[in-house]
Amino acid sequence: MKNKDQSSPVALVTGASRGLGAAIAGRLAAEGWAVAVGCHAGLAQARRVAGEIRAAGGTAREFAADVTDEAEVARLVEEITATLGPVTALVLNATGPQPNIAPEKLGWQDHLDQLTFFVKSPTLLMQAVLPAMRENGGGRIIQIGSDVLERALPDMSAYVAAKAAQHALTRCWARALGEYGITVNTVAPGWIPVERHAGTPAESLASYTAEVPLGRMGRPEDVAAAVAFLASPQAGFVTGERVKVNGGHALGTA
Secondary structure, three states, rough: OOOOOOOOEEEEOOOOHHHHHHHHHHHHHHOOEEEEEEOOOOOHHHHHHHHHHHHOOOOOEEEEOOOOOOHHHHHHHHHHHHHOOOOEEEEOOOOOOOOOOHHHHHHHHHHHHHHHHHHHHHHHHHHHHHHHHHHHOOOOEEOOOOOOHHOOOOOHHHHHHHHHHHHHHHHHHHHHHHHEHHHHHHEEEOOOHHHHOOOHHHHHHHHOOOOOOOOOOOOOHHHHHHOOOOOOHHHHOOOOOEEEEEEOOOOOOO
């Protein structure tokens, strides 16, 4: 998946200043990608992630933008193209707050808040990178979803609905963009503890782990490995799929 005018392909990972995004950025860099470490407010953290990648011998640069804003997305992609080259892998990882809200208290704005991150933002970013992908003969679009679709958590219905819509985009875009050599897939993690889960009671971790057939919590590296595969030439004939990375936690659910 190399661009025709450069030695390394370029991957944009949104929400990469910490957590899953940082792990994905590091893994792609280790696989030979030049990585645009995307962030919104956490520029210092994104700079640290990019610096660690460069220290390990990889290529990375931090970029800040609000990926829910059309003008900001256009500027972001222009800056990445000018600095690293055209984006050939887009990893849609950016997210926002995911509050627990009982169905009887759910408002339309609660739905819109989730749809903004999981429908609007992916659409804006896909449209921004699409011309270069088409011109360069292909690309990879990888959405970071969730296994909450199977778990159907009642107090997270707005989040669950938005994640379902996100994967629906994956399936539709896979059909629409295949003729250009662009694959579109979703990686759906289970609960992967990262920085924002600091302070989670040990009993909660133990309870969840007891439900995982593989007997452990997932790690960011597990998700990064799945993304790296889908971004690789070996996954060139895989599109429209949703790959759960959860140790089998959702087995037996709808």
